[in-house]
Structure formats: structure tokens, C-alpha cells
Amino acid sequence: MSAPGSTHGAAVRRPTLTQVAALAGVSLKTASRALNREPNVAPDTGRRVRDAADLLGYRLNGIARELRRGATSTLVGLISGDLANPFYSAVASGIERELRQHGLQLVTANNDEDSGLERHLVEAFLERRVRALLVVPSADRHDYLAVEGNRGVPFVFVDRPPNGVAADAVLIDNSGGARSAADHLLGGGHRRIALVADLARKAPQRERIDGFMASMRAAGNTEWEPYLRTDVHDARRAEATVRDLLALPDPPTAIFTANNRLTTGALRALRDRPEPPALVGFDDFDLADVLGTSVVAHDATAMGREAARLAYERISGHTGPARTVVISTSVIARGSGERPVR
Amino acid sequence: MSAPGSTHGAAVRRPTLTQVAALAGVSLKTASRALNREPNVAPDTGRRVRDAADLLGYRLNGIARELRRGATSTLVGLISGDLANPFYSAVASGIERELRQHGLQLVTANNDEDSGLERHLVEAFLERRVRALLVVPSADRHDYLAVEGNRGVPFVFVDRPPNGVAADAVLIDNSGGARSAADHLLGGGHRRIALVADLARKAPQRERIDGFMASMRAAGNTEWEPYLRTDVHDARRAEATVRDLLALPDPPTAIFTANNRLTTGALRALRDRPEPPALVGFDDFDLADVLGTSVVAHDATAMGREAARLAYERISGHTGPARTVVISTSVIARGSGERPVR
DNA sequence: GTGAAAGCGCTAACAT
DNA sequence: ATGTTAGCGCTTTCAC
Numbered sequence: 001m002s003a004p005g006s007t008h009g010a011a012v013r014r015p016t017l018t019q020v021a022a023l024a025g026v027s028l029k030t031a032s033r034a035l036n037r038e039p040n041v042a043p044d045t046g047r048r049v050r051d052a053a054d055l056l057g058y059r060l061n062g063i064a065r066e067l068r069r070g071a072t073s074t075l076v077g078l079i080s081g082d083l084a085n086p087f088y089s090a091v092a093s094g095i096e097r098e099l100r101q102h103g104l105q106l107v108t109a110n111n112d113e114d115s116g117l118e119r120h121l122v123e124a125f126l127e128r129r130v131r132a133l134l135v136v137p138s139a140d141r142h143d144y145l146a147v148e149g150n151r152g153v154p155f156v157f158v159d160r161p162p163n164g165v166a167a168d169a170v171l172i173d174n175s176g177g178a179r180s181a182a183d184h185l186l187g188g189g190h191r192r193i194a195l196v197a198d199l200a201r202k203a204p205q206r207e208r209i210d211g212f213m214a215s216m217r218a219a220g221n222t223e224w225e226p227y228l229r230t231d232v233h234d235a236r237r238a239e240a241t242v243r244d245l246l247a248l249p250d251p252p253t254a255i256f257t258a259n260n261r262l263t264t265g266a267l268r269a270l271r272d273r274p275e276p277p278a279l280v281g282f283d284d285f286d287l288a289d290v291l292g293t294s295v296v297a298h299d300a301t302a303m304g305r306e307a308a309r310l311a312y313e314r315i316s317g318h319t320g321p322a323r324t325v326v327i328s329t330s331v332i333a334r335g336s337g338e339r340p341v342r
Numbered sequence: 343m344s345a346p347g348s349t350h351g352a353a354v355r356r357p358t359l360t361q362v363a364a365l366a367g368v369s370l371k372t373a374s375r376a377l378n379r380e381p382n383v384a385p386d387t388g389r390r391v392r393d394a395a396d397l398l399g400y401r402l403n404g405i406a407r408e409l410r411r412g413a414t415s416t417l418v419g420l421i422s423g424d425l426a427n428p429f430y431s432a433v434a435s436g437i438e439r440e441l442r443q444h445g446l447q448l449v450t451a452n453n454d455e456d457s458g459l460e461r462h463l464v465e466a467f468l469e470r471r472v473r474a475l476l477v478v479p480s481a482d483r484h485d486y487l488a489v490e491g492n493r494g495v496p497f498v499f500v501d502r503p504p505n506g507v508a509a510d511a512v513l514i515d516n517s518g519g520a521r522s523a524a525d526h527l528l529g530g531g532h533r534r535i536a537l538v539a540d541l542a543r544k545a546p547q548r549e550r551i552d553g554f555m556a557s558m559r560a561a562g563n564t565e566w567e568p569y570l571r572t573d574v575h576d577a578r579r580a581e582a583t584v585r586d587l588l589a590l591p592d593p594p595t596a597i598f599t600a601n602n603r604l605t606t607g608a609l610r611a612l613r614d615r616p617e618p619p620a621l622v623g624f625d626d627f628d629l630a631d632v633l634g635t636s637v638v639a640h641d642a643t644a645m646g647r648e649a650a651r652l653a654y655e656r657i658s659g660h661t662g663p664a665r666t667v668v669i670s671t672s673v674i675a676r677g678s679g680e681r682p683v684r
Numbered sequence: 685g686t687g688a689a690a691g692c693g694c695t696a697a698c699a700t
Numbered sequence: 701a702t703g704t705t706a707g708c709g710c711t712t713t714c715a716c
Contacts (some may be wrong), residue, residue, distance in 0.1 A: 016693055027703045032695065038702055062469040063409045064693035067708050073405065074470075075449070082435055084643065086628070089431035093424055096452055106467070107417070107449045110438055124447070127404040267632045286428070289630055291607045301426065358709055369687045374711065382685055406709035409692050 011060030013057040023054040035060065066129070076311060077125035078108045079118060080158070087260060087283060087300050088136065091158060094304025095134060096180040102312055104131065115139035126153060132311035134158055139286035140201070142167075156308045160203050166312040166322040170303050174204050174282075177296040177329030178211030178258070181280045184294070184331050186219050186253045189341045190278060194245050194252035196238055196262050205230070208258045208282055225253045230315035238265025246277070253341045254278035260285050267291065284332065294337025298329045345586035356575030357398040366394040367584045377402065388459060408471070418653060419467035421460060422478035422500070429642050430478065433500060436646025437476060444654055446473065450666060457481035468495060474653035476500055482543065484509075496656030500649045502545050508664040510652040512645050516546050516624075519638040519671030520600070523622045526636070526673050527596045528561050531683045532620060536587050536594035538580055538604050547572075549601045553567060569594045580607025588619070595683045598619035602627050609633065622679040636679025640671045 012224065020307045021031035026045060034041045034049035035058075041049075051060075066073050076099055080088045107130065111118040117136050121286050122145070125133055132154045143164040145155055155162075157169040164342065185193050195212050198205045209230065216224050226248075245252055254277050257263040263281030270276040281288075284297035306325045331337070364371035368387060376383045376391035383391075384666050394400075408415050418441055438448045449472065453460040464487070466476055474496045476523045485506040487497055497504075499511040502657045527535050537554050551572065558566050568590075571583050580599065584607065587594055596619050599605040605623030612618040623630075626639035648667045673679070 004638060012693095012704080018693080029695080029704080030702055033702085036695090042701060059465070060469050061409075061471065061693055063405055063415065063471055064708090065695075067403075067405045067409050067710085068693080068695045070708075082434040083425065083431045083438065086428060086431070089425045089428070089434075092431075092450070093426040093452070096425065096450060100451070105449055105451060105470075107447055108434070109442070109447060110435070124399070127402050128447075129403065129405050264629060264632075267629065271632050285628070287606060287609065287627075287633065290606075290633065291629065292612050360709080370709095371688080371711085372686055375686085378711090384685060403709055406692090407711075409694085410693075410709080410711045563690080 007076065008163065014061070015058045017058070017229050020049065020053045020056055020058050023056065024049045048259050058195075062166070072131060074104050074130065075107050075130045076104050076132045076134065076308070077121075077128075077130040077134075078106055078134045079111050079121050079125070080108070081113055081138070082110050083108065085261070086285065087195035090300035091136070091304040091307070094301035094306075095308040096304075098305045098308035098312070104312070104315075111136075111138045112137055113138045119144065130313050130323075132156065134307050134311060136154075136160060137162075153268065154311055156307045156311045156314075158303065161324075162322075163203075168314070170307045170310065170325045170327065172204065172298050172303070172327045173329050174207035175211035175214070177210040177282060177298065178256070179215045180329065180331050181282065181296045181337075182212045182215035183219075183254050183277060184333070184337055186221065186282060187336060188254070188278060189222055190254035191223040191341075192227060192250065192252045192254070193221075193224045194226065194229065194242075194255045194277075195233055195258065196241055196245075196255060197228075197230045197258035198233055198262060200230040205258055212256060232262060232265075235261045235268070238262040239268045240265075242266045243267035246273070252277055254280075254337075257281045259283050263295070264291065267293065276336075276339065278337055280337040281329070285302045288332075289334060292335035295332050296329050296331050297325050305325050346683065348647075354550060356403070357400045358403070359400070362391065362395045362398055362400050365398065365570050366391045379415060401439040414473060415471050416446050417449050417470065417472045418610055418650070419463075419470075419472040419475045419517040419596070420448055420477075421453050421463050421467070421475070422450070423455055423480070424452050425450065428432050428627065432642035433478070433649070436643035436648075437650040438646075440647045440650035440654070446654070446657075451479075453480045457479045461486065474498065474603045476649050476653060478502060479504075496653055498649045499654045500645060503666075504664075505545075510656070510665050512649045512652065512667045512669065514546065514640050514645070515668045515671050516549035516560075517553035517556070519624060519640065520550040520598070520669065521557045522673050523624065523638045523679075524554045525596050526622060526675070526679055527598065527620060528557065529562065531594070532596035532618060533563055533565040533683075534565075534569060534592065534594045535566045535596045536571065536584075536619075537566065537598050537600065538574055538583055538587075538608065539570075539572045539600040540604060542572040547565035547600055554598060566594075574604060574607075577607035577610070580604040581610045582607075584608045585610035588615070594619055596622075596679075596681075599623045603627050605635065605637070617684055618678075618681065619684075620679055622673070626674065630674075631676060634677035636676045637674050638671050639674050640669050645669050 017031055021028045031049050034046040083089045099106055107120045115138050134156045136158045137160050141164045142162050146165045155167045157167055161169050197209050232238050232241050257266045260283035280294045282296045284295045288295055359373055360370055363370045373391045376388040379488050425431045441448055451463045457480050472548050476498045478500045479502050483506045484504050488507045497509040499509055540552050574583050599608045602625035622636045624638045626637045630637055
């Protein structure tokens with residue numbers, strides 16, 4: 001026996017509009033009109049229909065409605081890395097807020113940084129007839145999307161540019177951000193500056209590396225070269241990498257970490273060091289202020305919001321060439337990046 | 343003129359199964375069988391159909407399929423607070439991973455801590471015929487859900503218990519966690535212990551407050567009483583509250599903050615203090631190790647995973663009384679909670 | 685191994 | 701102001 005209010009009685013088939021109409025003593029279409037608050041329904045009829053609906057516990061079948069209205073849902077898909085990474089969750093949060101304003105809902109999926117899975121997810125979303133698809137792509141090429149865009153499903157690339165297909169994108173000024181970090185450290189008199197970066201084949205990392213190098217070149221500095229470390233993919237390896245750097249005979253006097261995970265690892269390695277090197281990290285993070293960590297900051301939530309906005313404009317019928325929105329960066333000096341050369 | 347590979351040509355209506363069948367020269371049903379890899383299709387026929395589908399850029403219409411199959415989607419809804427809060431995003435990440443194993447997809451929505459909006463979102467999800475609904479509820483009562491559960495949509499409450507309706511739930515051992523934090527501080531010799539808590543009307547906070555008080559009572563300690571601060575709802579107010587506490591004539595020698603946001607605020611207030619009080623925070627967080635912050639930890643991702651598991655069992659037909667899974671906590675000593683009494 | 689007909693629950697078009 | 705008919709794109713009978 002179920003307790004009163006139990007949510008676990010036997011599943012009862014949901015009532016349909018036909019049943020509501022029958023109970024209210026009106027035709028199907030009248031019931032539809034009444035529940036959708038369309039004009040041309042007598043107030044009394046409307047009330048009778050709504051009472052019948054309440055009595056039966058009727059709830060509109062969105063699937064049937066969507067099929068009839070043209071097989072297009074109110075869903076927008078987001079394919080990204082793990083939401084447990086604060087960068088992705090900040091992006092998702094920005095997207096969700098923007099979409100909600102337009103009555104759209106966000107469906108999220110994690111690509112596990114696997115391009116095969118990513119493609120599979122794209123297909124699944126398209127089958128579900130999402131109105132738009134936002135992707136923080138893991139795949140290196142996206143040719144297979146070209147045919148889709150022409151079928152009216154707008155794509156927006158987030159954080160990483162499209163490759164092999166023209167599509168809207170929202171990107172961070174990676175190169176500029178990296179240059180300003182590098183200049184910041186050069187300005188402090190540093191010459192032996194280490195760069196710890198993630199997978200160099202991903203565009204954002206490549207741009208950060210290139211930006212950093214451009215600054216060094218402009219300053220006529222080549223002393224940084226022995227301290228370049230790329231393809232460091234998680235915090236643990238970043239920690240080990242930084243420890244190794246500091247154990248060198250001529251250790252770097254400053255370190256630039258190219259994303260939030262790497263900064264975390266570096267902070268662990270620098271912990272308890274009496275005379276830590278200067279440190280600037282790409283991506284701001286919670287408690288960076290308390291830790292006194294200087295960063296290249298940007299607004300990930302705004303990035304999500306802009307991506308959702310671009311998608312919404314396409315959904316609303318905007319046509320025209322692909323657009324790219326660039327999110328600016330700024331150096332926030334909190335101490336770690338201003339440590340003197342030792 | 344669109345560039346080749348442009349995603350923004352005119353929207354072309356998607357081909358239907360009927361068109362694929364016509365092109366392949368078979369009947370609608372045979373095409374359906376072939377694409378769904380059902381038995382009883384000649385290999386050659388199957389190939390012809392799939393070629394036709396590729397040629398047309400056919401993609402199954404999931405909406406039509408779902409309608410025909412009984413108007414139930416492969417979506418599972420999650421209604422929670424802002425994903426920008428790492429607690430919620432960790433929960434979402436755990437849910438998403440678990441659901442994916444079963445071919446289900448996660449749809450997220452933010453309730454903005456507003457019970458009216460929450461109810462609206464519940465209705466929207468039900469209209470979309472989600473298979474299950476996971477909620478970190480903001481509303482205080484959930485009676486209105488009772489009628490829904492009986493219609494076969496399983497509800498799982500996450501982090502906060504259902505009130506007014508029987509439903510599955512995944513909860514943290516808030517009381518036990520708070521007691522162990524309190525005991526930890528008492529064990530360090532502290533007597534004037536401040537408790538900084540969020541909205542006391544939310545169950546998790548109330549339980550943490552009650553657990554803390556129970557420990558104090560058991561230890562015969564009443565000295566903490568002047569230092570109780572509740573309804574501190576964000577990091578900024580937590581920072582101010584802690585500053586105020588420390589400015590008292592007899593400041594507390596230890597502080598217990600009842601969630602991650604409040605701990606963040608407290609850390610800001612304690613920053614640069616020469617002799618900070620002891621601090622233990624509820625909820626673990628990134629970089630707590632670097633900051634040396636002692637916490638009551640629990641596994642938010644596991645919480646999401648358990649919630650998804652409960653939901654999936656209901657979806658798969660499990661009936662029976664509502665179950666509650668309790669996620670255990672543990673104190674992680676990192677220094678801040680072990681500071682001596684001064 | 686293949687096909688014809690019916691219908692999921694709703695809304696659009698066209699009566700009345 | 702209300703009702704009738706048709707049909708969205710698919711899967712499910714049931715027949716061949």
C-alpha cells in the first residue's frame with residue numbers, strides 16, 4: 001500500500017486533451033484554445049475546460065505539440081568538457097541564464113575530451129531537434145558539421161574556433177592575454193620565465209603560447225627558452241613540472257601557467273617555498289584574491305551569455321556571415337605576479 | 343553568396359523517412375527497419391536505404407519517434423541553484439556521467455532560489471515529458487508534486503529532503519558533519535566558537551546548526567552562544583560578519599562556517615590577520631589544501647551519481663517505498679582547524 | 685523479407 | 701464562439 005502522497009504508485013497514463021474536452025463537454029479544438037489562452041473562447045467555456053484539466057491532472061504533451069508545430073523543440077544543446085571544471089560550469093551558467101529569457105532550455109553533455117563521443121553527441125542532439133548547438137569542441141576538425149548548418153541548426157563554437165566550417169564563435173583574446181601576462185613579468189625585470197601549458201594542439205593553448213613567445217621576441221629575450229613545458233594536462237602533472245623547473249641549476253624566476261588547472265598545480269608546488277618565483281596564471285579563480293595570485297582574467301559567464309545570444313539571433317532568423325565575438329582579458333595584480341627577481 | 347561550408351545558408355527542410363524510402367525504392371516501413379537495424383531486412387535492401395539516407399542527409403526525427411513510442415523522452419531534468427556554484431556543478435557532473443551510461447540526457451535549469459520559478463520549471467519539464475526529475479529544491483513544501491509522482495514521473499530530491507510528499511532523496515549527513523567539526527574544535531580546547539550559517543530555514547543549514555549545538559550541549563559548553571550568526575547568505579556578508587565577530591571585546595577563538603560560500607568570505611576576513619582564529623568550513627573546495635583550510639568534506643559528485651542511480655531504478659520500473667541515501671562526511675585537517683586557542 | 689493502414693496527441697486550416 | 705478535418709514523422713499492428 002502506498003502512503004498518502006507517495007510518489008510511487010503505479011504509473012497512470014496521462015490524460016489527453018481529448019479527455020479534457022470530453023469532460024468539459026466541448027470539442028478538442030475548443031479545449032486547445034482555452035488552455036492556450038487563445039482569443040475567441042467564452043469566459044465560461046474557458047473556465048470549464050481549465051477545471052476539467054485540473055481535475056484530471058492534465059498536462060500538455062510538449063512532444064506532440066512540437067511534432068505538430070514542425071518538429072523543433074525549445075532545447076538548446078551544449079557539448080563541453082566536464083562541468084566539474086569551473087570554467088565550463090561558468091560558461092554553462094551564462095548560457096542557461098540567457099536562454100531562459102527566451103523560453104529556451106539548456107541540455108548539457110560532456111564530451112570527455114573525446115572527438116568520437118563528441119560527434120556522437122552532436123548527432124544525438126540533432127535527432128532531438130535542438131534549436132541550436134553550442135560546442136566547446138574537442139575535435140580538431142568540424143567539417144562534418146557543414147551540411148548541418150545548412151539545414152537550419154545554428155552552431156556556435158565556444159572557446160575554440162571552428163575548423164573546416166564557417167560558424168559563429170565566441171573566443172577569448174588568448175594571444176593578447178598571454179602577451180599581457182608576459183609583458184607584466186618582463187616589466188618586473190624577469191628574464192628566465194617558464195611557460196607551463198596544456199595540450200599545444202588545442203587552439204587556445206597554442207594562441208597563449210604564441211602570444212607569450214611574441215612578447216619575449218619583442219623584448220629580445222631568449223632566456224626563457226629552456227623553461228618551456230607544454231602538453232601538461234592536469235594539476236598533478238603541473239605540480240610535478242613546476243617542482244622540476246625549480247630544481248634546475250638555474251631555476252626560472254617567474255612562471256606563467258596557461259590555464260586554471262595548471263595554476264592550481266603550480267600553487268601546490270610553490271606552497272611552503274620560502275622564496276617562490278613570480279607566478280601569473282591564465283584564468284581567474286575563486287579565492288585567487290585570498291591566495292594573492294595574479295591572473296589573466298576574463299569573464300567566462302559572459303562568454304556563455306554571448307554564445308547564447310549569437311545562437312538566439314540565428315534561431316530568430318538572422319542570416320549573414322559567421323561572426324566572432326572576442327572576450328577581452330585583463331591582468332589582475334594580486335602579488336604573486338609582482339614578486340621581484342631573485 | 344555563402345562561402346563553401348557556410349553554416350548559414352537558407353534553412354532547408356529536413357528530409358523525412360518517406361523521402362528516404364522513395365529514393366531507395368522501398369516502403370516506409372522497410373526504410374524504418376533498415377535504419378533501426380531491425381531483423382528481416384535483406385542486406386542489399388538495408389545498404390540501399392542507408393545510402394539514400396546519407397545522400398539526403400537524413401536524420402531521424404526523435405520527436406516523432408518519441409510521440410509514437412508513448413510520448414516519453416530520454417531526458418532527465420535537474421532543477422538546482424546556479425551552476426556557477428561549484429557544489430551544484432559537481433552534482434550536475436555526477437548526474438550527467440551516470441545518466442549517459444543509460445542513454446539518458448541531462449537538462450538543467452536554475453531555480454534562482456525562487457520557489458515560484460521552481461514550480462514553473464517543474465511544470466515545463468513535465469510538459470517536455472522528462473523521464474525523471476531531480477531537484478535541489480528551493481521551495482519549502484512540495485505537496486504539489488504528490489499528484490505527479492503517481493503519474494510515473496520519478497522525483498529525486500537532492501541535498502534537501504522532500505516535505506509534504508514521499509520521494510527518493512540523497513542527502514548529506516549534515517548533522518553528523520557539523521558535530522564532527524564542532525567536536526574537532528572542542529578537542530582543540532576551544533570554547534568561544536562562532537557559528538556562521540546561511541538561511542536557517544533551509545533544512546541542510548538547520549541540521550548543521552542543530553548538530554553543532556548538540557555537540558556544544560554534550561560538552562557542557564555555553565560560551566559559544568554570543569557568537570551564533572545565521573542567515574548570512576553570501577560571501578560578502580560572511581566576510582563582514584567575521585570581521586565583526588573578531589572586533590568583539592572577547593572575540594571567538596574558533597569559527598565554523600556552514601557552507602562553501604561562507605568559508606570563502608571568512609577566509610577573506612582572516613587574510614592578513616597575524617593571529618587568526620581556528621577555522622573549519624563545511625564543504626571541501628578547490629585549493630583548500632594550498633590555503634591549509636580544514637573542512638568537513640563530502641563527495642558532491644557521488645551525490646549526483648547516487649541521485650541519478652535512484653532515478654534510473656525508478657525509470658526501470660522499480661517500485662516500493664521512498665528511499666534515502668545519506669552521503670557521509672569526514673573532517674580533513676589541514677591546519678586552520680588545528681590552530682591553538684589564543 | 686516486405687508493405688499498407690492506423691494512430692501517438694496535438695495544432696493549423698477551414699468551416700459553421 | 702465553436703467544431704471538423706487533416707496531418708506533423710514516426711512505429712506498431714497485421715497482412716502478404
